[in-house]
Amino acid sequence: MPGPDVTVIIAAYNAMPYVTGSVTSVLDQSLGADRIELIAVDDGSTDGTAEELDRLAERAPLMHVIHQPNSGGPAGPRNLGLDRAAGRYVYFLDADDRIGPEALERMVAAADENGSDVVLGRIVGEGGRRAPRSMFKRDQPRTDVFSSRVYWTLNPMKLFRRELIDRLRLRFDTGLSIGEDQPFVATAYLEAAAISVVADYDCLYWVAREDGNNITAQEHGTRMRMDLFRTMAELVADRVPAGPDRDALMHRHFAVELRDAVLQLSREPRRDVQEKLLHELADLVALYWTDGLAARLPAVVRLRCHLIGRALLDELLTLVHWELDRGAASYGITTLAATATTLPEIQVEGGRAYALYPYFRDSTLNIPDDCYDLTAELGVRHRVDSAVLDATRLRLTGHAYIHRIATRDVTTELVLRKRGTDTERRLAVRHTPAPGIDKDSDLHDYSAAGYEAAIELAPLTAGLWDISLAVGAQGIVKEARLGSGRAEAVTTATTMLVTDEGTAVALYTTKPYGNLTLDVGETRHRVTPRLRVTGAQWSTETPATLVVNGRCTLNGWPLGALTVRAKGAEGVERAVPVEPSSAKGAFTAQVPCATAGEWELTLRLAVEGKEWSVPVPAQPSLKPARWRRFGMPWYAKPLAGRDVLTLRVGRVELLKAARARLKRR
Missing domain, CATH: 2.60.40 (Immunoglobulin-like)
Known part of the structure; x- marks a missing residue:
């Protein structure tokens, strides 16, 4: 008789009343109870969780409950569950969360169809809990950590092929008091033949507990956070050769784990302890710092690392409190301030945008401007309001602006690039008023963000012409592909015609982002x-x-x-x-x-x-x-x-x- 398709492992400690919903969400899966093995490990609960698990197991033949003394964290219970797992796949679920009714069916199908070793299902937060979103913008049948954002979620609530776990002898690190899941997940990612992302269905519900006892909400000391940062940096350096790929993964740990270590450092009560730990952090940062990594990091992270590297404790603490006062939030559930996030003011100079973080151009510190330069972080917000193709030209209207940069001295151009070549055409646009287009318009003047453009078809040679805007204001220029943002009246259906000169031209939207492209001469679309x-x-x-x-x-x-x-x-x-x-x-x-x-x-x-x-x-x-x-x-x-x-x-x-x-x- 074949074994189960999936073994779900739940490590539970004092999880009442949430554990009932967690277990029930597994037992009610559309995949079918006969295809699911559920192993629940009670880690010495004292609030009735153990009794509730036993009660639920009475009606579920493939549910097994294991009771053990408290181990101090989820790593041990999860490892025990792995030792007993019989499914082709393993899925870890926290006792205070639950999964959508079709989650396992969809993830197993994705793994089977694509030969994936790891499958991520879309996560949504409940009760104010923040969930990662950047990797769930679209379905990804086969991807990896270097061509997607999956590395930015290292929690274990994913589907893993058990053959991969067994081959790598993967287990959770019981020596880490926080982030014990990160080495496990990161290693699985890096060794996976393929990773799939199921983004079109709510697979996992991250629930914020009313008592605030989600493990990601609990404070952990600076030493614990530093140990996690060190462990992950060493893992990445050991498995990924120096270069852009390593820098891409290090980015996550410098932006998240290092930040959380600094936050805990600010809470240390003794000055001498703070100074000692800061010097250790400085050595860690120096060990893995590269110019390539620096180029990837946001300005505030570069500033933080600069202050760490020079052991400027008071200035570092000032930066931490400056961020907290403006509503900075850590990864997961922990909110560092009750107020909404307030972005820093910006100074535009010489075609660059500088964030006015603490100590900007302080003559006594001489911190490099690069630690404040967030030009690369600025995003273009844009929308196509109309796209009309006729026998002679494509007419476009809409608006586009650089977020947080007022539309003064506007120099926006429309850019056509012939795919697969170096051929480029730049066309002037007519700037038009666009009042009230953004909720930030009371802080930044975007009233000159409108545009009208006409692309003459006759000069375009055969091929695919991608359409972008080079949005310029106050000397800053940012480019964005057009089409992903559009008014409801702008259809995504392909428009195709034959001109008076006998040229076939099609206007279509690319997948998955919906950007606009002109197909001239039947490169992809036939008459x-x-x-x-x-x-x-x-x-x-x-x-x-x-x-x-x-x-x-x-x-x-x-x-x-x-x-x-x-x-x-x-x-x-x-x-x-x-x-x-x-x-x-x-x-x-x-x-x-x-x-x-x-x-x-x-x-x-x-x-x-x-x-x-x-x-x-x-x-x-x-x-x-x-x-x-x-x-x-x-x-x-x-x-x-x-x-x-x-x-x-x-x-x-x-x-x-x-x-x-x-x-x-």
Whole structure:
């Protein structure tokens, strides 16, 4: 008998009443109770958690409860659960959280389909608990730590392939009092054949406990935070060669674990202890500091590291309290101040933006301006309000501005880049008013952020042209691809047309971000699939007339260029213009068939020597037609065995017809 698909491990300590919802969310999974093994380890609870787990296990044959004395943290109970796990996959769940009804089914499907060793399911916070979001912007069937944001969530509430855990002999570090999950998860990430992200479903609900006893909410001493920072920095340095990849992972630990260590340092009651620990931190920072890492870090982290490196304790403490006063928050649940986050004021100078953190250009400290330069951190906010493609140009309107930089001395340009080449075209835009476009507009003047732009199609050579804005204000220029932000009226459906010069042009949105791109010359979007004949039958009103029905889903073409063509011998042609009669491009063409000969029928679009055509398909149910002309009988009949509808038209030879009737008798 095959074993379970998933073993869910819950380490529980004094988790009432939350543990009931946690366990129930596992037992009620759509994956099916027979495919789930649940191991709950009671870590010496004294609040009724142990009894509640035993009660819940009575109705769940595949739920196993293990009781042990308190171990002081979740690492030991999780390891014990791993020792007993029988599932193909393992999922860790905290006793105060719960999972969505389809979570395990979706994550197992993602792992099986993509051969993934780790699967992240989207996390949402409840009761004010902050959850990581940056890695859940879209589904990612196969990714890794270097091409995605998954490394920024190192909690263990993920699906792990047990074969990977067993092969690596992974266990949680019982020597760490905080962050014991990080080495486990980071190692699994780095050794995984693939990582999947399920972002279109709420898989895990992070619940904020009313008693504040979530483990991430509890204070831990500076030494514990420093141990975690040291452990993770050593792990990354040991497994990832020096260079951009290592810097990318170190970024997380310098921005989060080092920050939390400094926060705890500020709470140490003794000055001598603070000074001793600060010097240890300085040695750690120096050990892993590189120019590449510095370039990735936000300005406030560079400033923090500069103060640590120079052992400027008072200045470092001032920075910590400055951040706390403005509502800085640590990773997870811990909120460091009750007020909302207040961003620093900015000074723009020489095309750079400097945050006015403490000690900016203090002549006694001479801290480098680079520790305050947040130009790279500024984001562009933008929206496309209209995108209209016609036979000659693409017209765009909308707004764009650099967040926190007033729209003075605006120099925004529209940028076209031909994909796969160095070809670039820059076009001026017309600046227009855009009042009240941002909730921060009372702090920063964005009233000149509107734009109007026109892209002439004729100069564009064949290829894919990506559309961006180089948004400029006060000498600062930031570039952003257009389209991901758009008004509801701006459709994501592909618009395609053929110009008067015979060039096929399509405006479409890329996946998954929805950015705008022009396809010139059918690089990716073809004309012929938009030409279709749906049927043909003889007219009931007009003799010798074939009624051809079809659809053209192009959004535009030159007048008279679309025809139903009847091609005869020696290049003789008859063409009937087609004009759709509905917004969906449906048409009906009346094709006269009164001229003797064999005629092959196609739907054709011809412009300036360029031609696209699709055949009128053979119509098995189409019978021969007969009519009289000047008193003489004529006929038109489809020829058998042809893929293209071909009609033979001619006058009935009376003698031959009479002989045929006699033979039939």
